[in-house]
Amino acid sequence: MEGDTVRVIVQIAGVGGLGLTVFLIIFREIIRKNIFPQLQNEHSYRIILVMLSFTFVIALAGLGAWVWIQTHPNEFRKEVRAWDHLDGGYKLMLLGLAQEGCYFFRWDQSSILETPDFVEEAQHQYAEEKISMAKAEDPLLIVGFKETGGALAYAQTTSERHARAVQNYLVNRFNLPIGGIDIVGVGATGNPPQVDNYFCGAKLILTSEYEKLTK
Known part of the structure; x- marks a missing residue:
């Protein structure tokens, strides 16, 4: 009692x-x-x-x-972050994509999505490696994507916005000259991966890797 x-x-x-x-x-x-x-x-x-x-x-x-x-x-109030509902498998998938140079967006949005600290750290390490590898004859390139579907012109514009957002982010984060990173939008070409609501809307590569990426 x-x-x-x-x-x-x-x-x-x-x-x-x-x-x-x-x-x-x-x-x-x-x-x-x-x-x-x-x-x-x-x-x-x-x-x-x-x-x-x-x-x-x-x-x-x-x-x-x-x-x-x-x-x-x-x-x-405990802060509820966008990735809190993701299970361990999804977080590992995000990490894997970050280690390949992906930056994440939501459907029809142009702002880079916030991710867990360990994903941001993987993106940072990948970017540092690519920056150190870049040369005048093989500069950095950001390839922007749009989720599969929609009008071709709109998909192209959206993919370019994604690439531009990542370009601005990297220029500020690593104090790079704006002309040191080229961008290209490929619309919905390639159907890049998506983890839950996290869509790989742009990817940092070297220009020499572009043809292989878009095959």
Whole structure:
């Protein structure tokens, strides 16, 4: 019965209520020991005073925590990120594509999607490697894609926007000259992979790798 009471209090009052309940149970058990007749009046008074003081402080702290949470609700909400619902297999697939130079977009959107830190790190390492390999006769190239379907002209424009977004990102991230990275849009050609809502909308390669990529 006591366990049920504690459970109800926790559901209503939260952790502060649990602390106060546990303290009151301990207080009750001490009283049940019937030790007060064996103590001097001064000692009994001190014990009761200390326990009442602790009860008041815990109750006041619980009330203060409740008021704070009610007035600052957004500070206690766990941030839900777009990839939190993905299972381990999907996250590994994202990682694999990132290691091949992919940057991710959503259907008909031109902004690069935020990804888990380990995916961004893989993209960063891949980009550093490609930058170090690039030469005047074999410069960097960003190939933009559009999801399969839709009008050809619209697909072409969307793929170019994807490539341009990644170009701007890499120029800012690695402090590169804007002319140091070429871009090309290929529309829906190649049907690049998609993991859940993450579509490989653009890929960083060397120009010499373009023909193989678009076969």
